[in-house]
Every structure is written in structure tokens, then in C-alpha cells.
Amino acid sequence: MKKLYSALMTAFNEDGSVNLDGVREMVRYNIDVNHIDGLYVGGSTGESFMLSTEEKKNIFKVAYEETAGKAHLIAQVGSLNLNEAKELAKYVTDLGYPMISAVTPFYYNFSFEQIKNYYNSILEGVDNKLIIYSIPALTGVALSLDQFAELFENPKIVGIKYTNADFYLLERVRNRFPDKLILSGFDEMLLPALALDVDGAIGSTFNLNAPRVKEEIAAFEAGDIKKARELQTLSNDYITDLLNNDLYPTIKLVFEKLGVHAGYCKEPMSKPTPEMEAGAQKIYEKYFKK
Numbered sequence: 001m002k003k004l005y006s007a008l009m010t011a012f013n014e015d016g017s018v019n020l021d022g023v024r025e026m027v028r029y030n031i032d033v034n035h036i037d038g039l040y041v042g043g044s045t046g047e048s049f050m051l052s053t054e055e056k057k058n059i060f061k062v063a064y065e066e067t068a069g070k071a072h073l074i075a076q077v078g079s080l081n082l083n084e085a086k087e088l089a090k091y092v093t094d095l096g097y098p099m100i101s102a103v104t105p106f107y108y109n110f111s112f113e114q115i116k117n118y119y120n121s122i123l124e125g126v127d128n129k130l131i132i133y134s135i136p137a138l139t140g141v142a143l144s145l146d147q148f149a150e151l152f153e154n155p156k157i158v159g160i161k162y163t164n165a166d167f168y169l170l171e172r173v174r175n176r177f178p179d180k181l182i183l184s185g186f187d188e189m190l191l192p193a194l195a196l197d198v199d200g201a202i203g204s205t206f207n208l209n210a211p212r213v214k215e216e217i218a219a220f221e222a223g224d225i226k227k228a229r230e231l232q233t234l235s236n237d238y239i240t241d242l243l244n245n246d247l248y249p250t251i252k253l254v255f256e257k258l259g260v261h262a263g264y265c266k267e268p269m270s271k272p273t274p275e276m277e278a279g280a281q282k283i284y285e286k287y288f289k290k
Ligand SMILES: CC(=O)N[C@@H]([C@@H](O)[C@H](O)[C@H](O)CO)[C@@H](O)CC(=O)C(=O)O
Pocket: 007, 008, 040, 042, 043, 044, 045, 046, 138, 163, 184, 185, 186, 187, 188, 202, 203, 204, 205, 239, 247
């Protein structure tokens, strides 16, 4: 069975400080209501690239404690500050995280040699497995098939969080590395990714929509492609509505309507406007109100 991971959000207070109780509530919702297979902690959805090392550690700790072994955990530790990435990799490994992930280093147009050194040094002295977080649309770093192969020469690098609409490359990677863990990262393109035999998916929108997506995966696995496609269409209507209303703040607004204290996003992400509030209410009524 393919695995579904929610990309854990971070709850912020209005002043931008982290609300750890809100983080706990979102972990609980994912476990108790979504029956999620796993959580991806510290990724884009967690707004992590805007957090201090201390804030990241607190979130990793709270997510680990609250999960209490009821879901698989992956900690995204990648950072432009390699020392921080290494410190976090050790920290989460000592806490008990069974897998880590690191975004490709971005902004400075690093060479492939530099990217390779970055991954190898994060893993040096850390007894853990890592999946590469590849998200070219946000990082500008598009690794090639041969570059993935070179990174996989490190036996601790076991897979990819593949947030990329390049399905030709995905097919080539799957074909060449049948035993690597590939988790798809674009929720709106889950069905084509399933057809190319990914092992599961990680996404922001699953925080609210996981039950429907699990049904889609079950239909796909049962060979009922028509049903899987209908469910993907329904999910894509919901994702389109979220994207048109500002993704992360809207997921948090809908969480609040479900009684989960997801709080605010951190600036420069937007604070909810009355229009966003109204849009979130419509999304709640259309897709989630019982
Ligand atoms: C940039 C971003 O948020 N990407 C999401 C997707 O779940 C995305 O939000 C979704 O497909 C809507 O476009 C994930 O790929 C990233 C992610 O899960 C994470 O790192 O937290």
C-alpha cells in the first residue's frame, strides 16, 4: 500500500512566534482524523525556512512526542546554513526520527559538486537515512538522472521527495532505481505519479483532504482508474480553490473551522483578509462541513 504523508504546518501566534500547542493539535488531527501514514516535519509547508534553529528544534521535538510512534516521521533538516543542517540532522536522529530529508541548497547557484558535498556532510556521523528534497520550481535546482545516481552512491541516501512536474524524469528515475523510495510532492498530480509507481506522497493539502486521497490511492491500487480519476478531479477542485485563496493561510483558516488551532502564517506570508476568510468559509462548506 502506498503511503500518505501530511506536510506538517507550523501554527504561529499573531506576532509570528511559534504556537507549539497548535502544532500538537495538527499532529493529533492528522493521526486521529486523517489516520495518516506519516508526517513530513520542517518542510516548505511548515514555513521552516523562516525559522530559527531553536524554533525548528522545538517543533521537531513536539511533533515527535505527540506522534508517539503512531505515524512514520521524516524531518526536513536542509538549510542554506550547512552547520545548522548538520546540527538538526544529529538532533532529530537522537530524538528518534527514523528518516531525514534535506532540500537541495538554493539561491547561490551551487555546482553539483557542492550539492553533493552538502548531502554527504549532513550525513557524516549521522546514523540515519535521507531522502533528497527536490523542488526545482522553488529552488531553481533541477537534478538530472545521472546526478541522482551520483548522490545515491552514498548508501544513506535512500530516496527522493519528488516535487516536480517532469514526469519523463520521474519515469527514468523509477525505472533506474526500482528500490529507492520516491514520494511524490505535487498533490494535484498525484494520479500520474501513482501511475509511474511512486511509493506514496507528501503534501500540504492532505492535512485536510487525506481521507479522500486515501480513497483515491485505494481505488488506484484496486485498478479502478475511473474512480481514482474522479477523486483526483474532486481533490483538484479543492486544491484550485485553496491556491486561488492563498494556500497556507487558507488551510489554517479551514483547520480553525474544524476546531484545530492552526493559527497564523509567519510574515511575509499573508495574514487573513476578510476576502480570504470568506473564501475559506466557502471551501469549508463545500468540502468539509458534515
Ligand atoms: C511548495 C509546496 O507547498 N509544496 C507542497 C505541495 O503539497 C503543494 O503545496 C501542493 O501540491 C499545492 O500546490 C509539497 O510538495 C511540499 C511539502 O510538502 C513540504 O515541503 O512541506
